[in-house]
Amino acid sequence: MAVSLSTCYGMRAFPSFECRSDPDFSGPEIPTSDGRSRFTSKISKSHGSLGLSSLILRFPPDFVRQLSNKARRNCSNIGVAQVVAASWSNNQPPKSVATDSANGSVVEEIEVVNPLSFLSSDGSLAIHAGERLGRGIVTDAITTPVVNTSAYFFKKTSDLLDFKEKRSVSFEYGRYGNPTTVVAEEKISALEGAESTLLMASGMCASTALLLALVPAGGHLVTTTDCYRKTRIFIETILPKMGIKATVIDPADMEGLEAALEENNVSLFFTESPTNPFLRCVDIELVSKMCHSKGALVCIDGTFATPLNQKALALGADIVLHSATKFIGGHNDVLAGCISGSMELISTVRNLHHILGGALNPNAAYLILRGMKTLHLRVQHQNSTALRMAEILEAHPKVKRVYYPGLKSHPEHHIAVRQMTGFGGVVSFEVDGDLHTTAKFIDNLKIPYIAPSFGGCESIVDQPAIMSYWDLSQADRAKYGIFDNLVRFSFGVEDFEDLKTDILQALEAI
Ligand SMILES: Cc1ncc(COP(=O)(O)O)c(C=O)c1O
Secondary structure, three states: OOOOHHHHHOOOOOOOOOOOOOOOOOOOOOEOOOOOEOOOOOOOOOOOOOOHHHHHHHOOOOHHHHOOHHHHHHHOOOOHHHHHHHHHHOOOOOOEEEEOOOOOOEEEEEOOOOOOOOOOOHHHHHHHOOOOOOOOOOOOOOOOOOOOOOEOOOOOHHHHHHHHOOOOOOOOEOOOOOHHHHHHHHHHHHHHOOOEEEEEOOHHHHHHHHHHHHOOOOOEEEEEOOOOHHHHHHHHHHHHHHOOEEEEEOOOOHHHHHHHHHHOOEEEEEEEOOOOOOOOOOOHHHHHHHHHHOOOEEEEEOOOOHHHHOOOOOOOOOEEEEEOOOOOOOOOOOOOEEEEEOHHHHHHHHHHHHHHOOOOOHHHHHHHHHHHOOHHHHHHHHHHHHHHHHHHHHOOOOEEEEEOOOOOOOOOHHHHHHHOOOOOOEEEEEEOOOHHHHHHHHHHOOOOEEOOOOOOOOOEEEOOOOOOOOOOOHHHHHHOOOOOOEEEEEOOOOOHHHHHHHHHHHHHOO
């Protein structure tokens, strides 16, 4: 079910990353180049159970001068919270004097209460100082902080009970959620028009968790012939252990889909669109109508499309899946996978995922967030380069066939034009030659890396017969349409003319 953007923004599972508020905070005091404060807030004297961030904000602009040498040395390298902690570990609880920013005269003397005074040893301080009882959280950082924690604490048992009995929301354990990851999930939900998104450790983690959660033991699913090999292996060899059967249809075989829905109690139609590596396109609107009329769900693996080129949920799919390792991350530096859809469906998968345990590392979530800031720029460029190069390759005498949904010759071009706003950055093609000639072409390329992935800033090329299908005999590869001369080219964000020159010179060399 698709939802509007305005709906999905309000549907986060946890509050977004928020700073712990300080009731006394009236603006930071930032020393200017002349040593004066930019803000002139007077300092109140209500200490009570101050958190560390409160203490920090109570220091006058020249507070550093009152700290120990050790703290002062550290000051240029580390944050304010650590400076204060360093002064404690030097057995010098900070005393502070409030000064008038205009003339530097003393306004008020403040006795700073050390909230960690119950900790008496350096060892305990090393663990808790700076972090316990309120951190100095940076409220105005442009970027989302990486929260590297495996668990979340509750100040007291009643807070834990409030959480357990749903009177309050909180994180609990790293496998169940993380604030950095939630921000990335919300970003993907916004692009997909989804109520909810679940990020996981890889694309395979996302597809296996989804299949296990949404197809019951003894159930039936429908999938398509052309797809990522490991997904096919999971469907063909692991799901049968739970008595789950699959009907495999050609992406265009709507009669086959109709028959499979008629003859079996199908729970799920799971397909890529475009598919890997032939970029076949499934009519998402049509298959969704067909499946829904028989009570089956539809999941589209839209990795090749990206959330920008294709809105699978708006077209009628129930869930859209991505290997975020590819275009979403976009920098060939992180593994991740995600599913987006209604809160109800995603929660069903989330509950199983909490047991299976393929949680995304928060540092990886940050890389996803960082990568996504340029997703639209990268995808526009990659769409354009891929389409222009697909046309050039199709006209080249040393290229036998090109597979790209943006080409009129593509079997589902008419569907792609209807449901995609761009055709993606990957082009597959067959060189006019055998395994060795094709390898020679690849080895003559200077820009792309020979590697198994796609969707990143760096162009990547691979020969599926030697990469993902190398363990199969030539005859077995042919059953999947993988011939020795097939090349999959993922266009990065390099200059179009450079890529064109490189590909043409490599074709010349064979
Ligand atoms: C279409 C598609 N889906 C899923 C995956 C699996 O993603 P990951 O490598 O992030 O596990 C891949 C991997 O190449 C893929 O091509």
